[in-house]
Amino acid sequence: MVIKSKVSTLEKKVLLVDIGGTNIRTATAEIGSFELQNAHKRNLDCLDSFDEIIENLLNEDMDIKHIVFSIAGPKLHQSISMTNRKFEIDESDILNKFEIDSCHILNDWESIGHGLSLFDRNEMIFINEGNSFNNTALVLGPGTGLGVAQVINNNIVLPTEIGNSLLSMPKLFKELNLSNPEDFIVIEDLLSGGGLKKIYKCISSDEQSPEEIVASYAKNELSQKSVQFFLISLSQILSELALAYMPGSGIYIAGGLMRSLQQFLDIDRFMKEFLVNRKSIHADVLKQIPLAIINQEMTCLHGSLNFINKFSLNLK
Template sequence: MIDPTPDRYMLLADIGGTNTRVALAEGGRLLPETIRRYANAGRPALYPILAEYMRTEGITDLAGACVAAAGPVRDGVATMTNLSWVIEDHAVAQVTGAGTVAVLNDLQAQGHALGYLAPQMVRQILPGTATPAAGASRLVVGVGTGFNAAPVHEAPGGRVVPPSESGHVTLPCITESDFALKRYLEAKHVFASVEHVVSGRGIERVYAYLAGHEDAITPGSQIIAALEAGDRVARQAGQLFVTMLGRAMGDLALTHLPFGGIYLIGGAARGFVPWFDEFGFADAFRAKGRFSDLMAEFSVSVVEDDYAALTGCAAYLQNLRKPR
């Protein structure tokens, strides 16, 4: 039962390219029973969703609000990458009545969730050879509708999770077939990025390219089903996806040195985990020449909590509201 008392709850929102999840937190703790999911299609902006949620739950003034958006954030303004929404902190404050408002990139929120997730929701898929020191840096890599990553650093003043737009770096090509794909993507999109291949939309592009029917997009769920059935083209697409993911994560690991571990999140990542061993994820990840031994020190885990970004928003907002 939601208590309508003003300033009791904090509002949380996780906005992806397809759906928005909204929930409440109390005392920095996500309240799972308050989670609601809204389709973004046909909606002009985030703010009507927040207003609808508050009416449905019977709440008015809130103690705080934190929004995690799948897109770049600057000076309290988020611009969605795969959605024509702009989210401004002052507008969120106006809708929610919250005195404390934060707008984060969705991967920043995932980074703030580490340490607050149930242990059974984090599954190690690639062990590291070294025992990390307390406070070692970590890395969150998101593979859903798009691709992004965020380092997680423990500093004397608290946790720091810098934003990035890692999905839009250059696609890591090595073989002739890689470069053929790169040229194909450049012809369609001018620039071939990691996200064009290693994402939910990316696997659909790759499958269409390999199948030779560029104008007929097959949904990712059907590609997974075809892969499970042993379909040749689906296996080629899955192999390419896993290889490119391993290379991209290897590059990020050398950039950020996450001795505390790497954490994969997102539906597209989880969908391909069963084929990581068969398609050589570890080899692609660690293929860094004389630094291959160093790469073996980094563990890789999968976060299986769909609401981790909401948990991270709650933790971030609670720490933000603590007296300094």
């Protein structure tokens, strides 16, 4: 983060900006509160007038003195270049352009990780209740890509680029009878909205958007097969991530795609695939890891607000 040297505490309001792979969401909030105000969603094409949008939002409320961005891409040296679009944002540049006191840039799943402690059990759909055994959790979600972050003690959040790591699951590919395995090189080629679209095309030789696949599920056998293969793939890859990160506090899945797919999820089958081919000692560990879908929208904005609230407390 970049903060003006004269600022010793964070007061006034904050502008929250979430730049995802498809949309931009914005909201304002009082620092210290947990309530989002003036929430709005725009198509990503408006990035062409990004500076104008930010300037207008700041001019609408002169009490806004801080901005938190959550952006789909890896953060390096106070800047983020988006993974799926040619767009870069830098904290120092933002602070110099606009009349604000602080600017904070987070990876989008870093933001969601900071918001994990905000969500109650009644805002989650549990796949496995588990039995928590440490203070480490994973938050992840298939969307335009696949985002994953590690959360330690509900305070330290470590975003990853695991979605862009190599995918090597020959048994899965054999089941799908892939004609174009080169289309599935990294994990998010399979576990994302685009991945669901590719799965459908492999099965049907036809193209459908993820939204169309979900909408036609009840009447289209190919949609059913595609969605179920996607969910099986998710369960098996979650199993790999669980053994890699040992998230004893749970694995929490967020995002609109999973909220729309959860109605088709067979919990018994999902857990069977989550444990498949594991030695008994590892299966016993996996059974204790809570698994849940976060049934909440605007998770990035909520997480960004919680981040700046915690940051403000640390300055006092």
